[in-house]
Ligand SMILES: Nc1ncnc2c1ncn2[C@@H]1O[C@H](COP(=O)(O)OP(=O)(O)O)[C@@H](O)[C@H]1O
């Protein structure tokens with residue numbers, strides 16, 4: 001096998017499984033603790049009184065973070081306003097983050113119909129993220145560069161080569177049952193990024209695949225975990241670890257990084273869920289005491305579905321006519337539960353408590 005050269009298309013990228021010890025003592029230990037954290041998160045998510053309540057929010061947070069890894073930056077405020085308001089989003093970063101969230105939902109929907117990760121699924125995902133008809137790269141010349149514009153990696157070139165490596169990856173994901181799923185997840189992520197099948201959107205598609213795989217392998221019934229939050233914090237290590245697999249066949253450090261990502265974000269997710277459920281309980285108690293006439297469990301849940309709400313959301317949930325629900329929202333604002341803001345001609349209502357928890361304040 002020829003030596004790896006970052007400037008030459010890596011058509012010799014080895015197929016999976018790797019020719020290396022991927023079950024070292026360190027890795028196996030870390031697999032146990034990461035698996036435990038994940039199981040705890042899974043249990044907590046399952047036992048939530050209304051498990052689908054936060055999904056849009058959690059998926060959107062992951063979408064925002066994963067896009068931020070690629071320097072596509074938006075704020076939570078912009079994001080949630082755009083999601084809720086009628087007014088069209090103008091900002092391209094916000095648009096891309098919203099598309100990312102749609103791509104994640106699309107992937108999850110497709111898994112329900114066909115429980116496999118396939119090349120076609122990856123193509124649908126990247127098209128949804130990019131809102132175009134991109135497919136496997138056909139023209140040569142794709143390189144990965146650092147911020148100084150130096151080449152750090154040149155992925156395989158030629159559609160046939162790329163497709164062959166993707167077929168091997170597909171088979172590995174769907175058929176190899178000899179490796180622990182958490183280790184497998186790390187392996188498949190490197191391989192997908194190293195194949196780099198698309199001209200753009202590979203990082204984001206690859207990170208959506210991580211969530212889909214967590215679902216597919218049964219590790220998380222609802223893949224509500226902000227993995228990319230970890231990558232943002234340790235981005236240099238993410239890049240270095242990926243590079244060292246290609247350059248030095250150093251799988252161990254890379255796998256440990258991925259397992260640590262799982263463990264840390266599962267634990268952080270647990271902490272956040274705990275804060276949100278406490279905030280919901282406290283808000284419910286508060287509204288019950290101060291505004292017994294308008295209190296209902298369903299109303300409180302609406303306030304925590306997304307950081308912003310509006311009259312139409314309440315109308316859709318049969319809380320009454322526009323005038324009645326308008327009064328509800330005004331009263332909730334008077335008592336400090338919500339804060340109104342104008343977006344275009346529309347009035348949105350912000351639940352600051354929820355936004356603060358999401359932002360880790
Ligand atoms: N040395 C490397 N080898 C393989 N993949 C890498 C390497 N360095 C970075 N990557 C991956 O490439 C991604 C960036 O590729 P890109 O197609 O621009 O994705 P996106 O458009 O989602 O930003 C990174 O997020 C990372 O996952």
Ligand SMILES: [Mg+2]
Nearest residue numbers: 070200201202
């Ligand atoms: Mg990019």
